[in-house]
Structure formats: structure tokens, C-alpha cells
Amino acid sequence: MTQAIRVEERRQVPGGPIEPTRKPGDGDGPAAPKVDRPDTSDLLKRMKRVDPDAARRYRQRSGE
Amino acid sequence: MQRLMGIETEYGIMVEGLGANDWVSESIALVKCHPGAGVSGWNYRGEDARRDMRGFTVQNLSTNPDDAQFDRPSAPVMSREEERSDRVLANGARLYNDHGHPEYATPECLSLRDLVAQDKAGERIMLASARKRAEARGLAVSLTKNNTDFHGASYGTHENYLMSRSVPTDLLIQALLPFFATRALYAGAGKCGVENEAGRRNPNTFQLSQRADFLSVEASVDTLHNRPLVNTRDEPHAAPTRYRRLHVICGDANMSEHACALKVGTTSLVLRLLEAGLQPSIRLVNPVQSARTVSRDLTFKEPLERVGGPAVTAIEVQRTYLDEAVRRFQGEDEETDWVLAGWTSVLDELGSDYTTLSDRLDWAAKYQLLDGFRRDENLAWGDLAMQSLDLAYHDIDPDQSLYYGLEQAGQMRRFVTDARVGAAVSCPPADTRAALRGLFVQRYGAAVRRIGWNGIAFEFQGEDLLFDMNTLVEANLAEYVGEMVGAGDLEQVVAVIRRTRAADEAGEKLTGFGEDGPTALGEKE
Numbered sequence: 001m002t003q004a005i006r007v008e009e010r011r012q013v014p015g016g017p018i019e020p021t022r023k024p025g026d027g028d029g030p031a032a033p034k035v036d037r038p039d040t041s042d043l044l045k046r047m048k049r050v051d052p053d054a055a056r057r058y059r060q061r062s063g064e
Numbered sequence: 065m066q067r068l069m070g071i072e073t074e075y076g077i078m079v080e081g082l083g084a085n086d087w088v089s090e091s092i093a094l095v096k097c098h099p100g101a102g103v104s105g106w107n108y109r110g111e112d113a114r115r116d117m118r119g120f121t122v123q124n125l126s127t128n129p130d131d132a133q134f135d136r137p138s139a140p141v142m143s144r145e146e147e148r149s150d151r152v153l154a155n156g157a158r159l160y161n162d163h164g165h166p167e168y169a170t171p172e173c174l175s176l177r178d179l180v181a182q183d184k185a186g187e188r189i190m191l192a193s194a195r196k197r198a199e200a201r202g203l204a205v206s207l208t209k210n211n212t213d214f215h216g217a218s219y220g221t222h223e224n225y226l227m228s229r230s231v232p233t234d235l236l237i238q239a240l241l242p243f244f245a246t247r248a249l250y251a252g253a254g255k256c257g258v259e260n261e262a263g264r265r266n267p268n269t270f271q272l273s274q275r276a277d278f279l280s281v282e283a284s285v286d287t288l289h290n291r292p293l294v295n296t297r298d299e300p301h302a303a304p305t306r307y308r309r310l311h312v313i314c315g316d317a318n319m320s321e322h323a324c325a326l327k328v329g330t331t332s333l334v335l336r337l338l339e340a341g342l343q344p345s346i347r348l349v350n351p352v353q354s355a356r357t358v359s360r361d362l363t364f365k366e367p368l369e370r371v372g373g374p375a376v377t378a379i380e381v382q383r384t385y386l387d388e389a390v391r392r393f394q395g396e397d398e399e400t401d402w403v404l405a406g407w408t409s410v411l412d413e414l415g416s417d418y419t420t421l422s423d424r425l426d427w428a429a430k431y432q433l434l435d436g437f438r439r440d441e442n443l444a445w446g447d448l449a450m451q452s453l454d455l456a457y458h459d460i461d462p463d464q465s466l467y468y469g470l471e472q473a474g475q476m477r478r479f480v481t482d483a484r485v486g487a488a489v490s491c492p493p494a495d496t497r498a499a500l501r502g503l504f505v506q507r508y509g510a511a512v513r514r515i516g517w518n519g520i521a522f523e524f525q526g527e528d529l530l531f532d533m534n535t536l537v538e539a540n541l542a543e544y545v546g547e548m549v550g551a552g553d554l555e556q557v558v559a560v561i562r563r564t565r566a567a568d569e570a571g572e573k574l575t576g577f578g579e580d581g582p583t584a585l586g587e588k589e
Binding site: 052 | 464
């Protein structure tokens with residue numbers, strides 16, 4: 001059996017943010033989304049892009 | 065924190081041109097679009113959501129009658145398995161459809177950093193599934209990590225804490241009511257407006273909590289309707305004579321990593337106080353009403369009526385728990401100290417200038433971001449436009465989300481790195497039974513017949529076996545996991561399980577694994 005499992009490559013280490021030994025996006029599953037880093041004016045533009053009527057259409061079923 | 069913990073999140077779903085009567089089928093389709101490794105066939109062994117920890121089982125759980133409007137009479141009748149469409153993922157998580165919401169339940173974690181990373185990994189897994197579904201459907205699909213649709217429907221973000229069953233149920237409930245009624249001070253995700261209240265007195269309010277409007281009783285087993293502050297569901301997912309799984313349903317979905325860690329860390333410490341025999345010193349006259357009062361009070365000074373004493377503020381209630389936790393637990397380990405320091409500074413800053421909290425708490429970040437916009441545009445908090453911005457804060461697409469806009473601008477404190485979140489997408493925590501679940505998904509998926517929180521049923525050499533994980537919940541399992549991962553094939557895995565069981569039966573408690581080893585499927589179910 002040669003298929004790899006990666007659980008042993010990460011260990012809990014308390015303290016500040018920690019870099020695991022794996023690179024993001026290795027192996028199965030989706031990679032980290034790639035996005036540009038906006039400044040705060042980009043944030044305002046992002047807010048202005050929001051459809052002010054979006055909440056009227058947003059209907060959900062009750063969950064738990 | 066050395067306690068097994070997990071977070072389940074039901075996401076809000078929107079598909080271009082479709083409506084709420086499509087969300088069950090769309091959620092099922094989205095789950096099936098998950099692009100990574102996964103195994104289907106959820107193991108429902110030991111699950112009964114009607115069982116109440118107060119010692120009875122209800123006939124039926126309450127449901128929201130408003131949901132009937134979304135039921136299609138022509139909808140095909142599906143089995144529970146078809147409707148849930150469960151997938152257990154390589155990281156040990158569970159992905160499925162729950163009442164028309166795609167839901168991600170993290171694997172069990174022992175540390176806060178693992179848990180927050182796994183919760184954030186859930187967003188990436190959901191986003192990837194939504195993008196794949198959008199591509200297949202030719203329609204835009206968006207997901208929202210929040211708890212309200214602003215039309216009176218709420219959906220949950222549940223926390224789970226494994227704890228000792230020795231804490232009496234009535235003590236547990238009485239001690240948690242004041243804590244949960246006031247925890248939104250730092251755990252709330254913020255909300256524009258008021259819902260679910262006849263004759264709203266002031267709909268143009270900014271609230272700390274998304275969920276407070278939907279809590280109506282102190283304690284109950286219900287989750288879909290008549291929701292309680294303390295949920296009394298009795299489903300331990302572990303040896304039922306020794307453990308209780310506290311299923312917390314009153315909390316909000318956090319986008320902020322810091323707020324999420326504080327929410328879970330403080331709650332875990334309060335449970336430790338109870339396990340150590342602490343008696344609650346404060347009882348509120350009306351905890352449910354207090355939760356609403358706290359949610360709508362940005363002065364943080366509103367008095368909460370107390371049994372047998374003068375009224376108290378929410379900050380004072382929180383300090384009673386904090387002071388005791390500091391006295392007993394400070395210096396135990398780095399994560400505990402992080403929680404105690406963060407809890408202290410939040411309560412201190414709420415008493416002085418709460419705008420300083422906008423770099424770590426969701427409600428404060430949302431308030432600070434939206435309030436300026438609201439003033440410039442002459443809008444009220446309850447306006448549709450504000451609620452639309454509120455929804456955008458919780459969008460999990462980093463290109464659209466207002467939360468991620470803040471994070472990308474460097475305005476939010478991080479608790480984990482992007483790399484750690486990326487690793488958590490496909491890696492379980494290495495020190496809990498989730499790693500064993502992940503091992504079977506990653507290596508032996510073809511042999512798995514049923515897989516769940518507390519057991520894996522699989523086929524081996526023509527025999528049906530059950531790997532019972534009910535007792536694998538207390539110890540740090542890193543060493544045991546290492547041995548299982550080091551096994552070259554399924555035969556060696558079975559040998560490790562059998563050897564460990566034999567050692568346990570001989571009195572050598574190696575892993576806490578011993579009540580049930582592999583056995584003929586059916587004997588133990």
C-alpha cells in the first residue's frame with residue numbers, strides 16, 4: 001500500500017499562527033482561493049457593488 | 065484545550081433564478097459536487113435527536129410551520145440517506161444536506177487552532193463545491209455563513225463539546241443560562257435590524273447577535289423551532305455512560321477567526337469549571353429576554369434582573385466566570401492563557417472604547433464598517449440595503465465578501481495562517497479519532513460500508529467488521545494514530561486494533577480503546 005496519508009505531517013503546537021509543513025493546496029481538495037489584496041478604497045467599492053435589494057430575494061428554509 | 069470539540073455550520077444558499085423551494089435539491093447537488101476525496105454511507109449508530117439529557121425522549125421535534133410554503137407537492141420522496149447525501153471527507157469532516165442547507169461539520173479537534181483551521185477549511189470546501197456546481201448548472205451559486213435570512217428563518221451554527229457526564233443536568237443548565245445569555249458580547253456576529261418579533265419596538269437596531277431573535281425557551285431538545293438557549297439533546301457520540309456531548313445551538317457563525325476561538329475557548333473553560341464542581345453564582349430572572357436585551361444594547365450597561373440580588377450588566381455576568389477561570393486555570397497551557405487574556409481584554413475594552421474591538425470581533429467589525437456607510441447614505445439599520453450589506457459580510461467568496469475585504473486589507477487579526485487552513489482542507493487533526501476516520505477515507509474507502517463519528521463499519525477478507533471509536537475520545541491519540549498510519553495495509557490496521565484491544569483487556573490502558581474492538585457487524589449495532 002503506497003498511497004500517502006498526511007495526518008502525521010501536522011501537529012498541534014500552541015502559540016501564534018503556525019505554518020504547517022504542507023504547502024496549501026497539496027493533494028486532494030480545493031486550493032486556497034487566489035485573490036488580490038485590496039486597500040480600503042477597494043472595500044468601499046466592494047460595498048457599493050452590493051445589490052441593495054439582495055436581502056429581499058434572500059429566502060432560506062429554517063434550519064437547526 | 066484538551067477537550068474534544070467541533071463546529072457544525074449550515075450555510076445559506078442562493079442559486080441564480082431559483083428560490084427556497086429548490087434549496088433541498090440544490091443543497092444535495094452541491095454536496096455531490098465536492099471535488100475532493102470522500103466516502104458516503106453515514107453511520108447513524110447511536111443517533112436519536114429526540115433523546116433529552118433530562119431523562120426522556122420526546123415523540124416529535126418541533127418544526128417551523130412556515131417551511132411548508134417551500135415544500136413542493138411533486139417533490140420525489142427520498143430516503144434519509146438520499147436526502148442527507150452524506151460525504152465523509154479526507155480531513156475527517158462531514159459534508160451533507162441538512163434541511164435545505166449545505167452543512168459542514170468539522171472533525172473533532174483538541175486544540176483551538178486546529179478547530180478554527182478546520183472551520184475555515186469548511187468555507188473553502190463549500191466554496192469549491194459551489195463553484196463546481198455553478199459550472200455544471202450554468203448558474204451563479206453563492207453561499208453565506210450566517211444564521212438568518214432576514215425574513216424570519218434561521219439556521220444554525222452549532223458547537224459541540226465533549227464533557228463528563230458527572231455534571232448534573234440541572235446544574236449544567238442553570239450555570240450555562242447566564243453565560244450563554246451574555247456571550248454575544250464577544251461571540252456575536254452582528255446583525256442589522258430585528259426579526260421574528262410581533263410589534264417590533266425598534267426595528268432599526270444594530271444587534272450583537274444574529275441568533276438572539278430566534279431563541280424562545282431556556283432549555284429544550286428542539287432545534288428547528290422554539291429554540292432554546294441550552295439545547296438538551298443527548299447524543300454523546302461516545303461511550304454514553306461516561307460522556308455527554310454539549311450541543312450548543314444559541315451561537316452565531318463567526319467569520320472572524322479570533323471571535324470563533326474566543327467563543328469556543330471561553331465555553332470550554334466554563335465547562336471545566338462545572339466539571340470541577342463550581343456552582344453558578346448568578347441566576348437571571350429571564351435568561352431568554354436577557355439574551356435579547358444584551359444583543360440590542362451597545363452601551364453594555366443595560367441591567368439584567370437577577371434572582372436574589374441586585375441587577376447585573378452582561379459584562380459583570382461574564383466577569384464572574386472569567387475571574388473563576390483565571391483563578392483556577394491561568395498558566396496551564398498557552399491556549400488557555402490566550403483565551404483568558406483575550407476574554408479579559410474584550411471585557412475591559414467593552415467598558416471603555418469598544419471600537420478597538422473591530423479588529424477581532426465580528427459584530428464590532430461589521431458595525432464599524434457599515435455604520436459609516438449607513439450615515440453617508442442616510443440609511444437606517446433595518447433597511448433592506450443594510451441587510452444586503454450584512455449578507456455580503458458573510459459571503460464566503462473572498463472576491464465578494466466584506467469580511468474578507470477587511471481581512472485582505474489587514475484590518476482583522478488572524479488566529480491561524482492561510483497555510484494551516486489550506487492543510488486542514490485535506491488533513492484531519494493528528495491527535496484525535498478524526499485522524500482514524502480520515503485514514504479510512506484516504507486509504508480504505510472502498511472497504512468502508514458505514515462511517516460516522518463513533519464507528520467505522522468495513523469489509524475485511526469477506527467479513528463485516530465494526531471499528532468502534534466510542535471510547536477513543538479522551539486521550540491524545542497522536543501515538544496511536546501514528547501506529548495506524550504506519551500500518552501498510554488494512555490487514556495490519558486490523559491487527560493494530562485487535563492488539564490494542566487485547567492489551568486494554570489485559571489492563572494496559574494504552575489508548576482508552578477497549579470497550580469494543582472489531583467485531584462482526586451487527587453484534588454491536
